[in-house]
Amino acid sequence: MSYSPxxxxxxxxxxxxxxxxATALLLAPPAAAQTGGTSAPSAKTTAGTAKADxxxxxxxxxxxxxxxxxxxxxxxxxxxxxxxxxxxxxxxIRVRMDVGSLFETEKxxxxxxxxxxxxxxxxxxxxxxxxxxxxxxxxxxxxxxxxAQTTPTQTVYQLDLPSITSANLDESMKLLAGMVREPRIxxxxxxxxxxxxxxxxxxxxxxxxxxxxxxxxHLFAGQLLGDRSPIGTVESLGAARADTVTAFHDRWYxxxxxxxxxxxxxxxxxxxxxxxxYYGDWRAAGPNPAQPDFGKPNPKAPVARAIVEANQPVAxxxxxxxxxxxxxxxxxxxxxxxMEFLAQALVNRRLENRARAxxxxxxATVEQEYVSRSVDVTMAQIVPLGDWKPALADVRGVxxxxxxxxxxxxxxxxxxxxxxAFLRKELENARNEPGARLADDMxxxxxxxxxxxxxxxxxxxxxxxxxxxxxxxxxEISRAIFSAPVTRVVLTTPTAIEGxxxxxxxxxxxxxxxxxxxxxxxxxxxxQLPAIGQPGTIASTTLVPGLRAERIEFANGVTALVSNNKVxxxxxxxxxxxxxxxxxxxxxxxxxxxxxxYALIASGIGPWGQNEIDQLTNGRQIQMNFAIDDDAFELSAxxxxxxxxxxxxxxxxxxASPRWDTAPVDRLRVGFLTGYDLNDATPNAVLDRNLxxxxxxxxxxxxxxxxxxxxALTPAKxxxxxxxxxxxGPIEVQLFGDMASIDYRKILAETFGALSPRxxxxxxxxxxxxxxxxxxxxxxxxxxxxxxxxxxxxxxPTSGGLASPRDARGLEVLAAIFNDRLFDRLRAxxxxxxxxxxxxxxxxxFDNSGGYLLVGSLLAPxxxxxxxxIAKDIAADLVANPVTADELARNAGPIREQVARASTGNxxxxxxxxxxxxxxxxxxxxxxxxxxxxxxxxxxxxxxxxLYLTPARQWSLAILPKGMTLADASxxxxxxxxxxxxxxxxxxxx
Numbered sequence: 005m006s007y008s009p010x011x012x013x014x015x016x017x018x019x020x021x022x023x024x025x026a027t028a029l030l031l032a033p034p035a036a037a038q039t040g041g042t043s044a045p046s047a048k049t050t051a052g053t054a055k056a057d058x059x060x061x062x063x064x065x066x067x068x069x070x071x072x073x074x075x076x077x078x079x080x081x082x083x084x085x086x087x088x089x090x091x092x093x094x095x096x097i098r099v100r101m102d103v104g105s106l107f108e109t110e111k112x113x114x115x116x117x118x119x120x121x122x123x124x125x126x127x128x129x130x131x132x133x134x135x136x137x138x139x140x141x142x143x144x145x146x147x148x149x150x151x152a153q154t155t156p157t158q159t160v161y162q163l164d165l166p167s168i169t170s171a172n173l174d175e176s177m178k179l180l181a182g183m184v185r186e187p188r189i190x191x192x193x194x195x196x197x198x199x200x201x202x203x204x205x206x207x208x209x210x211x212x213x214x215x216x217x218x219x220x221x222h223l224f225a226g227q228l229l230g231d232r233s234p235i236g237t238v239e240s241l242g243a244a245r246a247d248t249v250t251a252f253h254d255r256w257y258x259x260x261x262x263x264x265x266x267x268x269x270x271x272x273x274x275x276x277x278x279x280x281x282y283y284g285d286w287r288a289a290g291p292n293p294a295q296p297d298f299g300k301p302n303p304k305a306p307v308a309r310a311i312v313e314a315n316q317p318v319a320x321x322x323x324x325x326x327x328x329x330x331x332x333x334x335x336x337x338x339x340x341x342x343m344e345f346l347a348q349a350l351v352n353r354r355l356e357n358r359a360r361a362x363x364x365x366x367x368a369t370v371e372q373e374y375v376s377r378s379v380d381v382t383m384a385q386i387v388p389l390g391d392w393k394p395a396l397a398d399v400r401g402v403x404x405x406x407x408x409x410x411x412x413x414x415x416x417x418x419x420x421x422x423x424x425a426f427l428r429k430e431l432e433n434a435r436n437e438p439g440a441r442l443a444d445d446m447x448x449x450x451x452x453x454x455x456x457x458x459x460x461x462x463x464x465x466x467x468x469x470x471x472x473x474x475x476x477x478x479x480e481i482s483r484a485i486f487s488a489p490v491t492r493v494v495l496t497t498p499t500a501i502e503g504x505x506x507x508x509x510x511x512x513x514x515x516x517x518x519x520x521x522x523x524x525x526x527x528x529x530x531x532q533l534p535a536i537g538q539p540g541t542i543a544s545t546t547l548v549p550g551l552r553a554e555r556i557e558f559a560n561g562v563t564a565l566v567s568n569n570k571v572x573x574x575x576x577x578x579x580x581x582x583x584x585x586x587x588x589x590x591x592x593x594x595x596x597x598x599x600x601x602y603a604l605i606a607s608g609i610g611p612w613g614q615n616e617i618d619q620l621t622n623g624r625q626i627q628m629n630f631a632i633d634d635d636a637f638e639l640s641a642x643x644x645x646x647x648x649x650x651x652x653x654x655x656x657x658x659x660a661s662p663r664w665d666t667a668p669v670d671r672l673r674v675g676f677l678t679g680y681d682l683n684d685a686t687p688n689a690v691l692d693r694n695l696x697x698x699x700x701x702x703x704x705x706x707x708x709x710x711x712x713x714x715x716a717l718t719p720a721k722x723x724x725x726x727x728x729x730x731x732x733g734p735i736e737v738q739l740f741g742d743m744a745s746i747d748y749r750k751i752l753a754e755t756f757g758a759l760s761p762r763x764x765x766x767x768x769x770x771x772x773x774x775x776x777x778x779x780x781x782x783x784x785x786x787x788x789x790x791x792x793x794x795x796x797x798x799x800x801p802t803s804g805g806l807a808s809p810r811d812a813r814g815l816e817v818l819a820a821i822f823n824d825r826l827f828d829r830l831r832a833x834x835x836x837x838x839x840x841x842x843x844x845x846x847x848x849x850f851d852n853s854g855g856y857l858l859v860g861s862l863l864a865p866x867x868x869x870x871x872x873x874i875a876k877d878i879a880a881d882l883v884a885n886p887v888t889a890d891e892l893a894r895n896a897g898p899i900r901e902q903v904a905r906a907s908t909g910n911x912x913x914x915x916x917x918x919x920x921x922x923x924x925x926x927x928x929x930x931x932x933x934x935x936x937x938x939x940x941x942x943x944x945x946x947x948x949x950x951l952y953l954t955p956a957r958q959w960s961l962a963i964l965p966k967g968m969t970l971a972d973a974s975x976x977x978x979x980x981x982x983x984x985x986x987x988x989x990x991x992x993x994x
Contacts, residue, residue: 060084060455063332067461072446073272080260081283084446085275088267088439091905095168095268095275096443097176099161099184100450102263103256105234106156106376107296111243114201114236115252117154118244121197122189123161124152125832127182132193133832135179139163140894142172143901146827147839154234156376158451164440166901168270174278181282184257191246198241199835205235207838207862210686210789211313219494222309223323226302229378258288265446267439298378301325301490308508310495315681315788319496320386320396322512324488328378333454339469342423343481344372346473348382349419351406351482354521355399360614360667364388365395366675370403372485374452382485387678392495393511401519406482408518410475415522420470421623427466429625431459432574432644436909498681528616530650533609534661540757542749548920550931551913553740555921556749558757563921564737566748571910576643576741579914580655580756581636583732583765587849588637590769591703596725597632598709599717603672604726605630608663609654617654626651628658634849635919636736637729645746649754656755662730666719673717680711684787687795687862687963694785698961699799699856701774733762736921740910773847773854775801775959782872782960784970794865794973795963798875802855802952804847809929812846812855813936814944815952819844819857820895821887821945825878830861836870837861848919848926857952866976868962882949886942900937907934 056076061068072086104116126132136146142165144150149164161184165176217233224230264283266275331337348370355368365388372382384403388395449456457465493512501507540558547554553567589595605628606614620626627641639658643651683693697707737756739748776799787793802815823842830837840861847854859875906912916930964973 060450063334064455065334066338066455067457067464069456069458069461071458072456073276075276075279077259077280077284079284079286079288080258080262081279081286082263082450083265083276083279084263085266085272085279086442087270087272088437088442089269090436090438091166091908093167093269094439094905095165095173095266095270096438096440097163097165097180098263098265098443098447099180100263100265100447101159101161101184101257102157102261103159104155104157104376105232105236106228106298106378107256108232108236108252111240112248112252113232113240114234115240115244115249116159116256117234117236118194118197118201118241119187119189119249119253119257120152120154120159120161121201122193122249123183123187124150125193125197126188127179128186128188129182130179132188133828135183137894138179139165139176140824140898141890142176143167143897145898145902149898155451156229156232156234156378158447160447162444165268166898166905168268170274173270177278177282181286184262185283185286187253189246189250189253194244194246194249196833196835198244200831200838201236201241202238203831203835203863204838205238205241206790206792206864207688208235209793211316212685215311215313215316215496218309218311219321219496222306222494223321223325223381223492224301224379225305225492227299227378228296229298229376254289255293258292259283259286260288260292262286263447263450265443267443267446269439298328298376300327301379303490305490305492306505307491308493308495308505308512310497310501310505310508312497312500314498315685316496316498317678317682318388318392318498320384320388320392320399321494321496322384322386322396322399323492323494324382324486325490325492326380326488328374328380330377330453335465338465339472340481342466342469343473343477344485345423346416346419347406347478347482347485348372349422350411350415350478351402353415353419353523354402354405357523357615358398358402358519358521359671362667362670363395364391364398366671366678368395368399377452382488389674392497392501396493396511397514397517398519400516402521403486404516405518405520405522407479407486409520410479411522413475414525416473416475416478418619418622420473424463424466424470425623425625427459427463429575429644431463433572434459436572523615526616526619528612528620530620530653532611533653533657534611536653536656536660536755537758537760539750539753540759542753542757548927551917551927553917556752557921558753560757560759560761561733562735562737562752562756562759564739564752564756565917565921566738566743566752567740567910567913568743568748569740569910570742570744571740571908573742574644576645576648576651576739576743577910577914578641578643578648578651578655579738579918580639580659581633581736581738581918582639582659582734582762583637583729584770585633585636585638585849586705587635587770588729588732588765588767589705590767591700591705591772591774592769593704593767594713595704596717596722597705599669599672599722600630600632600637600726602675603668603722606668606671607665607722609657610661610663612663613665614668620650620654624650626654628654633918634847634854636849645742648743648746648748649751652751652755656759659730659735660759662727664719664723664727669717669719669722673714676709676714677711680714683708686789687787687793689789690785690787690963691795691797691860695797699776699858699959700854701776703773705770729765731762732765734764734922735759735762736919738914738917740914771850773804773850775853775856775957777959778957779959782868782962782970785961785963786966786968787963788966791965791968792864793862793965794868795860795862796868796871796960797858797860797962798872798958798960799856799858800952800954800958802844802846802857803852804849804854805851806848806923806925806929807851809932810936810939810944811948812844813933814940814948815844815846815855815857816899817892817896817937817940818882818945818948820899821891822857822859822878822882824891824895826859826861826874829874829878830863830871834870836867837863840871848929864976865964865968865973866980868964868970868973869977872960879949879953882945883953886946889942892940892942892945896937896940900934903934903937 057074059076072084075083108115126135139150152161221230264279351370365386368386370384374380384399386395386399495508540560543557543559545556556564625644625647629640631638639655641651684690693708700706819842826840830840843858845856920926
């Protein structure tokens with residue numbers, strides 16, 4: 005068993021780690037991270053050593069999760085099934101094949117992934133693409149409910165069926181089994197799907213992929229992991245033919261390499277019967293091939309490598325690489341894994357403490373993982389501030405200290421508290437664990453050779469393991485995970501460094517000077533908070549019609565929407581909406597909205613900075629997250645009844661007594677500047693940064709800051725912008741969850757009810773949102789990436805607000821139909837794009853403005869004209885002709901099913917009911933959403949298309965490689981088509 009909480013890495017800096025991100029691609033990509041030190045079981049290993057219903061637990065003393073039923077069919081197919089009613093009516097199916105990119109020969113690179121694509125096209129028994137349409141009729145959303153992934157060690161097919169019946173479950177099992185066993189592998193299908201995979205490869209190409217590939221090859225020299233990315237190569241994919249892909253399938257897709265997992269709202273015995281029915285007669289061709297030798301780390305390979313990539317930030321990856329060892333998953337193995345995680349957490353807290361204080365690096369983290377049954381690696385990822393040498397030395401110094409001096413018991417307990425709090429949270433939430441996650445967890449356990457146990461079993465094991473986490477034991481574990489027979493380092497740099505690889509090697513060879521960056525003891529408790537005020541009085545309480553919720557209003561104007569329910573036992577979700585969000589800034593006014601996500605939270609509260617708040621909340625369910633909505637700023641948290649009073653004190657204190665530490669603002673500025681040159685490195689980067697600003701007619705609220713604006717940021721300017729917004733109103737508090745054991749009215753009265761009355765910030769120029777100016781020829785923006793990469797966008801303005809909720813739902817269905825047609829033509833038929841997107845955005849925070857329908861895709865420059873032609877054809881047809889009843893049902897059904905599933909949880913209702921205490925239309929729209937979707941007709945779709953998809957209001961933009969024109973792209977398209985084409989008109993550029 006292994007511990008896998010959410011990552012604590014600062015989200016602000018994830019985009020700053022190109023070399024480190026490249027390493028992350030090695031550790032957690034489609035090639036997903038393997039966090040256990042064991043291997044996947046097979047029929048051969050279980051035969052004669054255990055009963056069929058014990059195959060996952062062979063040799064293990066881990067407490068068994070009795071909710072699962074296991075079995076092995078006579079042909080070797082393993083299965084695991086269980087009942088789960090979250091969400092009601094859904095069944096999740098996973099088929100895992102024990103084959104991934106590490107099983108390919110040099111000529112077959114990318115075949116496992118290509119085969120995954122071909123498999124989902126259909127089987128020998130159904131026409132090409134028909135499975136997708138059948139599943140749509142069952143309410144399945146392509147891409148989320150039906151998907152697949154290929155990693156270095158496995159290929160997994162995923163299907164989540166909503167609203168199952170015995171008939172559609174049987175049909176789905178038949179379809180999926182046929183696709184896995186006998187996929188339709190024709191030359192035509194290979195050609196079409198090769199184009200899709202080539203598009204995926206093209207879209208991922210660029211500096212970060214080059215860094216990733218070079219880093220992987222260097223760190224894992226001597227192993228297949230170093231050069232077996234699942235995506236493959238242009239050469240191997242180009243050479244793929246139906247017969248060679250079929251040979252790969254027949255060699256590796258065998259019953260004795262298959263595991264079928266089914267979790268859902270049904271009888272496990274029926275699940276097992278269906279597995280027997282559709283997989284029991286599967287026969288393998290020939291003997292099971294031998295497992296490939298994945299190789300071992302080569303100690304003779306070079307130690308240091310400097311990778312020069314223009315416009316990339318300086319970054320370091322320091323890897324301590326050990327050979328992977330096969331282990332049986334036992335309680336002792338679990339103890340080792342928990343202790344390893346504790347050792348990493350201790351070092352990470354010290355590294356972050358130094359970064360907060362203004363060290364030599366912007367961010368640094370360590371992570372130890374077992375990767376793809378190939379290596380046991382501890383990786384330090386570092387973004388230096390300026391010179392890379394002191395950053396490397398400082399991180400090595402912190403690691404050296406961890407290997408020399410035992411941690412204090414208090415330090416150990418602090419990290420153990422976090423783990424135990426996470427495990428207890430999982431235990432309390434076990435009743436609400438979605439079946440899809442349970443199925444995915446089982447597949448993951450099989451892939452890394454681990455078992456599964458119940459949440460209670462995890463808590464019990466950790467409680468006993470924690471007692472063994474003494475200072476001396478942690479010292480020994482630290483020495484183990486930070487020592488290795490092979491140590492390698494990669495430096496990514498925009499310009500060549502003096503001395504090249506030799507300078508990097510010399511820096512690594514220098515003795516590590518011990519750095520004691522351990523946290524000082526902090527004494528902080530909630531009594532130190534400044535008083536908020538006298539408890540407020542309740543002015544009114546009313547029940548919200550149609551909802552299990554009450555509206556509470558206090559004399560100071562604060563309102564609360566409270567739903568006391570047992571949907572998530574032991575959990576209370578909090579969302580505090582204050583001020584007016586994006587509406588607090590005029591559309592043409594300079595603003596610092598872009599600075600809030602990290603620095604506003606990190607700047608502290610009252611007497612406390614970040615470290616004090618960390619200490620206060622250690623081991624407790626107390627959080628503080630920040631977001632900006634159109635009509636409010638939001639502070640949110642996920643807490644529990646016992647912690648809710650202090651949770652609410654912390655949130656209220658953030659508004660009443662904010663602190664203005666300067667270091668987080670300085671760190672934010674440096675972080676943005678460090679990653680600034682990445683903003684136009686790829687078409688996707690250009691879109692991520694600029695699209696919302698372009699769509700809103702360059703509204704300053706969504707336009708990204710330029711370099712001069714970032715450089716001009718100071719703590720004083722930050723405070724001047726945010727202080728009045730933290731002091732603004734109105735305030736609406738949402739409390740949803742298990743509150744039967746507490747007096748939530750008293751808690752509200754003593755926190756937000758005690759605040760002074762607040763006035764809103766609502767400048768006249770901030771209450772509407774414009775749309776991009778109409779163009780007849782696409783505007784052009786540029787990226788500095790690969791010449792073969794481009795993107796195309798086109799959009800139409802729609803509307804917004806709460807006056808027409810049925811139109812909002814109708815546009816969602818229209819967008820789904822548009823997307824389905826675009827997918828079929830641009831991807832499935834022509835292979836021009838990996839993932840075209842159509843999105844309807846209808847903001848409720850702005851009345852009658854801000855909405856749009858966006859159609860876009862990443863593609864090659866030669867396909868720009870093709871994209872615009874297809875989009876034009878689809879839009880015109882939707883205007884001219886009503887959709888068929890089948891097409892409407894296939895696209896509205898999955899949306900309706902998504903809503904039905906989501907509506908069983910508090911998160912869904914909290915989102916939809918934001919603002920409900922101040923506008924009754926909010927609750928009305930939330931209650932009618934399923935009926936509104938069901939009521940959408942073909943006439944509605946045509947009416948909305950005629951109303952909004954008008955060429956006279958359309959905006960379009962293409963993103964091209966720097967130096968290329970639309971005419972050049974058109975010429976490339978004409979050449980690829982083997983014909984001629986008139987020159988494209990000159991476009992306006994950005």
